[in-house]
Amino acid sequence: MKMTKIYEGAYQWIMYGRDPYKPDNIIDTNQYVVRTDKRCLLIDPGGIELFAPMLAAVLHHAPVDEITDLFASHQDPDIISSLGLWDQALPHAKLHAAALWEGFLRHFGCESIQYVPIADNGGVINLGSVELQIVPAHYLHSSANFNIYDPQAKIFFSGDIGAALEAPGKPVFVENFDAHVEKMRYFHQRWMPSNQAKRAWIDRVRGLDIDILAPQHGRMFKGDDVKRFLDWFEALQVGIAV
């Protein structure tokens, strides 16, 4: 699993992805970790197949008992089907996920981990030295869907928004935005159901100061590419299957 440090301050943001041992027929995902001095948050920790490589990778940065928090942006299997295994590995951890999805996510196995339900209007995850904002992103693509904003690191975790489907082993940042667009277009048009939801999200996110926009698949956007992405997404018609 490739590890890329994307913020280093009083705490760290690390991106894990491009797992070379991932089976070919499952979608490649990016996992993010926020590491403070005593705690560790795993953002969209991934599917069952990713549990072992992911935990092995995190052990480079944190001991098991300091992995205290998990966040699931939504209910998809590529996001959180590993929950049943984390539940065994981290019995004292918390899972921050949509209140709306609780009864569904528990199907993955969540007996020891504490389910912290997120209300529709979002909330915060307090890790002691940093407080992260949970930003609503409903219907993009999931009915109850959240992003994470770190105002200090200026990192915005956008879940499936900004996702691109790429060949394995590609760089972690967008280098040529125009060339990147084709890898995102169909994904957004087909998976995102609502132009109205998209507009509401754009309005909200435009108001935030963002250095890195970090999606759950494909490459991250840095600097001016963040604005380019927002403009491109604003102009895109979504929900094309009907």
Next chain:
Amino acid sequence: MFRKSDTEPTMQVSPSKSQFVAVASIAAELSAVMEVAKEISLAAANAKAIAFRAGEKAKGFQPITDFINELAKETIALVNDINEHALKLYRLTVKEHRMAEACKRFEKVAASAESALHAASLRESLQQTRQRHADCHREFSRHVSELLSQLADVMHPARAARVIAANSRIEASQAGEYLQSLQAVAESVDHAAQIIHDKVHKCRGALSMIGTAA
């Protein structure tokens, strides 16, 4: 049909997978037992009505119908109990499967994270999971043997029902024009008791397989 040759090889390859199937099939057999027990109780009510109409001619038959009814009730109560147990067993199977899976993955992590700074921190949770897995396994085995003895209990009313059915036939033979309908009652009780006996036997077979595989 539950044939040994069908289940044994898979049992060896993947005990947990066939465990799921075995526990699920027990639940299926039990719900069939329940249906049959209800049929018996219906047959008992029916027999009572006939015996009442037959009056003197079916005098010996009347206490038998009450007895059949009692047996049906007893069977239903026992099966209800067993069902609860079987459900518990199913939950334990799921739990055990999850723990076995977790142990397997943790070992994978331990192997691939050897060089990691915090690799040692995994040792404790691996040990705890192994412990929990062992506890769960023990609990599972205990439930299997409890369930086995409960299933043995259900065999008793079923056996008694067959004896009663035989008596019913004798009594029916003295019931004149009611002979046929009372004989039919005896037949259906006998048939039902036999089905229950077979189904419970199958359950026990499936369970003892789990017991030995576990």
